[in-house]
Amino acid sequence: MNLKLIASFFVLSTGVCLGQSLVAPEMAPGPASEPKKPIIFDLSSIDKTADPCTDFYKYACGNWVAKNPVPADQVRWGRFNELAERNAYLLYAELKTAAEEPKTPLQKKYGDYFASCMNVDLADRLGAKPLQPVLDKIATLKDKKQLAAMVAELQSEYALGTFYALYVQQDQKDSSQQIASTRQAGLTLPDRSYYLTDDARSEKLRGEYIEHVRKMFLLLGDAPEQAAAEANSVMTIETALGKGSTDRVEMRDPAKVYHIMTLTELQALSPDYDWTAYLKGTKIGEFKTLNVATPDFFKAMNAELDTASLDSIKSYLRWHALRTAAPLLSRPFVEENFNFFSATLQGQKEDTPRWKRCTRATDGALGEAVGQDWVKQNFPPDAKANMEKLVAALELALGQDIKELPWMSDATKVEAKAKLDAIRNKIGYPANWRDYSSLTVKRDDYLGNVERSAEFERARNLAKLGKPVDEREWGMTPPTVNAYYSPSQNDINFPAGILQPPFFDNSKDPAVNFGGIGTVIGHEMTHGFDDQGSKYDPQGNVRPWFTAEDRAKFTERTDCEVKEYDGFKVAEGQNLNGKLTLGENTADNGGIRIAYQALEEVLAKQGAAAEPGYVDGKLDGYTPQQRFFLAFGQLWCQNQTEQNARVLAKTDPHSTGEWRAKGTVQNFDEFGKAFGCKVGQPMMPTNSCRVW
Numbered sequence: 001m002n003l004k005l006i007a008s009f010f011v012l013s014t015g016v017c018l019g020q021s022l023v024a025p026e027m028a029p030g031p032a033s034e035p036k037k038p039i040i041f042d043l044s045s046i047d048k049t050a051d052p053c054t055d056f057y058k059y060a061c062g063n064w065v066a067k068n069p070v071p072a073d074q075v076r077w078g079r080f081n082e083l084a085e086r087n088a089y090l091l092y093a094e095l096k097t098a099a100e101e102p103k104t105p106l107q108k109k110y111g112d113y114f115a116s117c118m119n120v121d122l123a124d125r126l127g128a129k130p131l132q133p134v135l136d137k138i139a140t141l142k143d144k145k146q147l148a149a150m151v152a153e154l155q156s157e158y159a160l161g162t163f164y165a166l167y168v169q170q171d172q173k174d175s176s177q178q179i180a181s182t183r184q185a186g187l188t189l190p191d192r193s194y195y196l197t198d199d200a201r202s203e204k205l206r207g208e209y210i211e212h213v214r215k216m217f218l219l220l221g222d223a224p225e226q227a228a229a230e231a232n233s234v235m236t237i238e239t240a241l242g243k244g245s246t247d248r249v250e251m252r253d254p255a256k257v258y259h260i261m262t263l264t265e266l267q268a269l270s271p272d273y274d275w276t277a278y279l280k281g282t283k284i285g286e287f288k289t290l291n292v293a294t295p296d297f298f299k300a301m302n303a304e305l306d307t308a309s310l311d312s313i314k315s316y317l318r319w320h321a322l323r324t325a326a327p328l329l330s331r332p333f334v335e336e337n338f339n340f341f342s343a344t345l346q347g348q349k350e351d352t353p354r355w356k357r358c359t360r361a362t363d364g365a366l367g368e369a370v371g372q373d374w375v376k377q378n379f380p381p382d383a384k385a386n387m388e389k390l391v392a393a394l395e396l397a398l399g400q401d402i403k404e405l406p407w408m409s410d411a412t413k414v415e416a417k418a419k420l421d422a423i424r425n426k427i428g429y430p431a432n433w434r435d436y437s438s439l440t441v442k443r444d445d446y447l448g449n450v451e452r453s454a455e456f457e458r459a460r461n462l463a464k465l466g467k468p469v470d471e472r473e474w475g476m477t478p479p480t481v482n483a484y485y486s487p488s489q490n491d492i493n494f495p496a497g498i499l500q501p502p503f504f505d506n507s508k509d510p511a512v513n514f515g516g517i518g519t520v521i522g523h524e525m526t527h528g529f530d531d532q533g534s535k536y537d538p539q540g541n542v543r544p545w546f547t548a549e550d551r552a553k554f555t556e557r558t559d560c561e562v563k564e565y566d567g568f569k570v571a572e573g574q575n576l577n578g579k580l581t582l583g584e585n586t587a588d589n590g591g592i593r594i595a596y597q598a599l600e601e602v603l604a605k606q607g608a609a610a611e612p613g614y615v616d617g618k619l620d621g622y623t624p625q626q627r628f629f630l631a632f633g634q635l636w637c638q639n640q641t642e643q644n645a646r647v648l649a650k651t652d653p654h655s656t657g658e659w660r661a662k663g664t665v666q667n668f669d670e671f672g673k674a675f676g677c678k679v680g681q682p683m684m685p686t687n688s689c690r691v692w
């Protein structure tokens with residue numbers, strides 16, 4: 001799914017403190033009822049009035065879509081959310097117990113973190129007070145020459161992301177090395193295009209954004225003229241940074257984000273910014289060279305820092321402190337923050353209940369502490385063994401697929417197979433859990449906890465510099481409903497959270513499990529061979545391993561997908577971006593093909609024994625092949641607000657649910673055969689695309 005080459009913001013504190021509470025926990029209310037357990041292959045979701053050959057999504061999901069409007073506290077509602085909601089509910093119950101009656105020091109730690117977030121009463125009493133130390137710090141900036149040292153301090157002591165990010169990552173040309181890297185950041189709106197696009201909708205939103213910033217400064221107590229001037233300064237600086245930023249599609253190309261430089265070379269890009277002072281302040285170790293992912297950005301940043309007044313720069317820093325802390329402060333800040341980011345930008349009607357926000361926040365900060373207890377309750381040992389079997393079946397199928405690929409030369413096939421054989425599988429949860437003993441959690445200091453936890457993660461990341469890579473590390477927490485592939489590590493990762501219905505149900509027939517989790521496994525494997533992944537070799541190094549001729553054929557085929565998905569509409573005047581979503585679409589299309597092949601293998605080997613309960617080759621009126629496609633299609637049933645569809649079309653590398661279902665099956669003729677479609681019908685077009 002999402003490619004996370006970087007882990008962001010973090011830092012460190014010393015000493016263990018289990019947080020003596022002086023304040024009685026004033027718990028915000030919990031969930032009203034237990035969310036229902038999602039099911040895999042849901043007959044009642046099917047709209048039999050629709051024709052699967054004309055609109056498969058409507059057929060597979062029509063009744064679900066009609067019966068499941070977006071809840072008031074959400075902007076998108078689909079099968080993933082149903083499961084995530086249930087996982088959050090189970091996690092909440094565990095966190096509440098830990099907050100009230102902790103049995104271990106670890107439970108005490110995450111229980112206190114959770115309690116500090118749930119204490120709305122304390123947050124309301126404190127108002128903007130928790131923010132005062134960082135605002136005081138920013139006020140000490142007297143000269144632009146001190147800015148770099150200030151940015152370092154804000155990033156490391158206050159977890160404040162401004163201007164750019166510094167982190168340690170695997171060297172993309174030598175994945176055994178962990179190197180320093182820096183890249184553009186520092187925008188508030190979801191994408192650079194929000195600052196630059198010249199149309200009425202964008203102009204209106206920019207006006208609303210400036211108004212929001214102004215209101216937030218007013219809440220902080222700034223005088224009206226000052227608040228208005230500050231809001232304009234923020235917009236001016238962010239617009240300049242946006243102009244200097246590289247767009248998302250270019251950021252997908254490993255060659256475009258790899259520029260190894262010395263410090264002197266980086267300094268030459270932004271001569272007025274004191275990098276030596278900055279690096280000293282970050283406490284990162286010594287290095288000779290670093291990767292400057294976005295050199296043009298640093299030139300633009302330098303130019304803007306020359307132009308902007310000291311006061312404007314301070315307004316920009318104050319704004320980032322304010323917006324980062326706003327959801328953690330008293331009600332007026334929380335509400336104004338919600339009004340812009342959730343309501344205006346995303347179309348959300350009501351704020352997310354506190355218990356959900358606090359559950360998510362605790363999982364984000366202490367996920368591998370919380371997860372240890374969560375997997376004991378929610379991840380039975382046989383689930384792991386069953387997943388291993390499924391993964392092995394998919395590996396065989398992808399090997400077969402590569403062997404039979406009509407467009408690829410034998411030389412490249414040998415390399416592709418070697419890459420497939422080298423993929424490592426991580427299932428469920430980490431073999432060794434992260435040690436949080438150096439993280440201080442205080443029951444009466446929510447903002448402090450968030451800052452210290454970000455500090456802890458940042459320090460953990462920066463400490464990797466020059467060290468060997470830990471291949472056992474996970475980038476997602478156990479209850480997460482998601483999965484990922486890492487190109488530098490060449491591994492696929494499936495958190496325990498996704499190994500449940502509607503993705504996986506051990507009591508169901510293979511057809512629905514291959515259509516569910518099987519297509520997810522296939523998707524992650526295919527990421528190793530998409531527009532990005534295919535540039536990395538088995539060891540996770542960027543190295544051309546295709547012959548030039550095969551690379552040209554690959555690009556011709558991915559261009560077909562780009563064009564196809566460019567044509568899919570998500571809102572009035574807003575289509576998907578075929579280049580932005582290319583990797584995910586390639587993974588969807590390859591994933592379903594190999595999951596289907598793996599199912600056919602099982603059916604051929606086991607025959608009727610694989611599908612008990614079938615009458616005349618059908619169960620519930622569907623053949624195994626039809627059940628496979630329906631289980632797949634139903635993963636993508638969803639509703640979303642129009643605003644959310646627009647934001648995601650500009651920022652999300654994944655296509656929307658409807659097009660993940662339809663785009664995929666219309667490129668796979670086995671679908672048309674399974675449902676008896678005729679060539680030329682919408683789901684069985686003559687101009688379909690195939691990469692893998």
Ligand SMILES: [Zn+2]
Pocket residue numbers: 001002523524527584587
């Ligand atoms: Zn993906």
